Amino acid sequence: YYFPCQRWLAVEEDDGQIVRELVPVDEAFVKKDSENDGQSLATLGLEQKAKSTTYTVKVKTGDKKNAGTDANVFITLYGSKDDTGIVSLKASKINKNKFERGKVDEFTVESVDIGDLKKIKIGHDNKGNSTGWFLEWVEIDAPSLGQCLKFPCGRWLDKSEDDGAIERIIFPAELQTTEYIPFVPYEITVYTSDIFGAGTDADVFIVLYGSDGICTQQKSLCLNKREQRMYFERNSVNQFIVELEDVGDIIEKIRIGHKGGGLNSGWHLDRVAIRRLLPKGK
DSSP: OOOOOOSOOSTTSTTSOSOOOOOOOOHHHHHHHHHOHHHHHHHHHHHHHHTSEEEEEEEEEOSSTTOOOOSOEEEEEEESSOBOOOEEOOOOSSOSSOSOTTOEEEEEEEESOOOSEEEEEEEEOOOSSSOOEEEEEEEEEETTTTEEEEEEEEEEEOTTSTTOOSEEEEOOOGGGOEEOOOOEEEEEEEEEOSSTTOOOOSOEEEEEEOGGGOBOOOEESOSSHHHHHHSSOTTOEEEEEEEEOOOOSOOOEEEEEEOOOSSSOOOOEEEEEEEEOOTTOO
16 A cells, blocks of 8 residues: 655644545556656645545634633544544644634644534643633535535533533534535646746736636635745746636636735746546546
């Protein structure tokens, strides 16, 4: 069995996760790996990511006195087929200080296919100076499944409040569940030109256009500023797996650009290659 990763396990890198679930890849990819180590390793990592389901997890801390917590918060997602195991919510994409009173934090969780999401378990380790936590709600969006579910809580996770529990099992509120057309993964390869000053540290985004006026949302290719500094260097080739709305079999055009800002925002783009991945990532 061959379980490629090619991803960071670091709070400050990638999506901030320090634990990853890996699935074995097809034999064809392993053969490619032995033929061309450099490029195929990157391809294997993308293959692994394409097989994963990405969840955007939003957590709302209540607007009450002492509602925030300094403890380490974790979550487990339970589906009809499997569960994610315990996932530490360490790197908020919105706030530097997580789980503060009245704030919403956002996290990325990747997992193998666990089926339809049925419930979650969320809690903390009760460590730190201020451990008690009032959890208002959790919202989980799974673009590849076409579902956004709301898990209302409105209770303390505090040994000295409510029933003293510091972890809770929560079920989704059916009336607050939103369903939409599932997103599909696209493999996007970006080629930066080989001329002086061609690279950029700006936030690069892309929009795909299909027939009949169908288009995707505007999507940033980098997850954070650290990735912006790493990618789009002069004469570089960067690949991304991006979940976007399905624009159909024909991509009529794309819109790609950046948001400017910074000292090195100018960018000379050579070309872009895009392919829509099939269910197995092939």
